[in-house]
Amino acid sequence: MNSQVHHSGKIVTRFAxxxxxxxxxxxxxxxxxxxxxxxxxxxxxxxRIEDTDRARYSEEAxxxxxxxxxxxxxxxxxEPVSQHARAERHVEAVDALVAMGAAFRCYCTAExxxxxxxxxxxxxxxxxxxxxxxxxxxxLPYTIRFRAPESDVVVNDAVQGEVRWTAKEFDDLVLLRxxxxxxxxxxxxxxxxDMGVTHVIRGDDHLVNAGRQTQIYQALGWDAPQFAxxxxxxxxxxxxxxxxxxxxxxxxxxxxxxxxxxxxxxxxRLGWAHGDKELFTDAExxxxxxxxxxxxxxxxxxxDKMAHINAFHMKRADDERLCALxxxxxxxxxxxxxxxxxxxxxxxxxxxxxxxxxxxxxLEDQVYFLVRPRPFELSGKAGKALKGDALxxxxxxxxxxxETEDWxxxxxxxxxxxxxxxxxxxxxxxxxxxxxxLTGGAPAxxxxxxxxxxxxxxxxxxLDDVI
Ligand code: GLU
Numbered sequence: 404m405n406s407q408v409h410h411s412g413k414i415v416t417r418f419a420x421x422x423x424x425x426x427x428x429x430x431x432x433x434x435x436x437x438x439x440x441x442x443x444x445x446x447x448x449x450x451r452i453e454d455t456d457r458a459r460y461s462e463e464a465x466x467x468x469x470x471x472x473x474x475x476x477x478x479x480x481x482e483p484v485s486q487h488a489r490a491e492r493h494v495e496a497v498d499a500l501v502a503m504g505a506a507f508r509c510y511c512t513a514e515x516x517x518x519x520x521x522x523x524x525x526x527x528x529x530x531x532x533x534x535x536x537x538x539x540x541x542x543l544p545y546t547i548r549f550r551a552p553e554s555d556v557v558v559n560d561a562v563q564g565e566v567r568w569t570a571k572e573f574d575d576l577v578l579l580r581x582x583x584x585x586x587x588x589x590x591x592x593x594x595x596x597d598m599g600v601t602h603v604i605r606g607d608d609h610l611v612n613a614g615r616q617t618q619i620y621q622a623l624g625w626d627a628p629q630f631a632x633x634x635x636x637x638x639x640x641x642x643x644x645x646x647x648x649x650x651x652x653x654x655x656x657x658x659x660x661x662x663x664x665x666x667x668x669x670x671x672r673l674g675w676a677h678g679d680k681e682l683f684t685d686a687e688x689x690x691x692x693x694x695x696x697x698x699x700x701x702x703x704x705x706x707d708k709m710a711h712i713n714a715f716h717m718k719r720a721d722d723e724r725l726c727a728l729x730x731x732x733x734x735x736x737x738x739x740x741x742x743x744x745x746x747x748x749x750x751x752x753x754x755x756x757x758x759x760x761x762x763x764x765x766l767e768d769q770v771y772f773l774v775r776p777r778p779f780e781l782s783g784k785a786g787k788a789l790k791g792d793a794l795x796x797x798x799x800x801x802x803x804x805x806e807t808e809d810w811x812x813x814x815x816x817x818x819x820x821x822x823x824x825x826x827x828x829x830x831x832x833x834x835x836x837x838x839x840x841l842t843g844g845a846p847a848x849x850x851x852x853x854x855x856x857x858x859x860x861x862x863x864x865x866l867d868d869v870i
Pocket of ligand 1: 419420421453591605609
């Protein structure tokens, strides 16, 4: 289709969420695709808050969306546009449609509408208002409706291909309610036009709206944007994503310990492909994203895949940043050590520990052996490892370690090997009790690494707790 390549002039995309109180994972993906597409072609990515539903509006709900986008690392160009603030402009467009005969005042009552709709349904056609050819009923409340054209509507969607609707399928749509407020399809057309939007990537639940919106664009004599309707995200069970599945907002993924770049990469792959490449840096995303890679099959949430992708980004993440994120998560916990010494250990260990964790939550488990306060409560396995002659052996090892000068990881590895040889036992007979004493049974990397990270004083103290 390559519409993006042939588009002359600047690409402008947008994300147009309704402020529901959180950034839905599906919305986050829509925002990402629009942001990447604009970036790829040197265009602009705009944000419009569809806040016309004043009954449900709140500033917190808007902030939640902005915060979600910021956490995800998506920035928009210019100030966010408030749809509500543009109400006058929407009315102006409707007035223009009325003046050209493309819209009209409809005085039908709710009861009349019901009867007329039923009749239209029985006859297998769309609802047509009896007021569409003019007439006035002063003093009665009215809505302004679009005079639905009698011709087919065709949308060349970048994902769905050519989609056609016959005139029978579209009602005389309300543009302005009887309280003067604009409806969604009208407001979106006017806003997208005024914001210079050239490409609209959004969920395919809006596909039929693209048909309706195209009619309005045509009536106003404006060019419709290039539409790209992407399949909605489904839960792991293949059903449409709902509250039942939990974790609907991006903040839930943040709390589960995903990095924003990990979630970006995962969302990118949820409905877009570049061959079978799975892992993308931000630079690669911005360089490769296109509409042609958008798929038609419903995307299914797969938490294993999300963890796998996030693990790649954990490995690449800066150690200091990971430490800061980790302390944000556990810094207030009273059951853990959060003093400066513990912070030094965690920082030293980070290059190794981050390879062992696919999320920040897993990283918490990985640093536990460093930050758990002494003396440890031993796990069953650790308790067993400290029985029999193990304790005597640890006492002899304590002497050796107290005299070891070279405290580098390599030298410590050799020291432990030599000690096992001298004891005439396999390395396990040294490693297991030592691990039990130094970690209490919590997950930890190689013993020589653990010794090097903790330093002599702490190692000896932990040994003294058990022998
Ligand atoms: N406000 C609409 C929604 O949240 C999006 C409309 C659009 O993208 O055109 O679903």
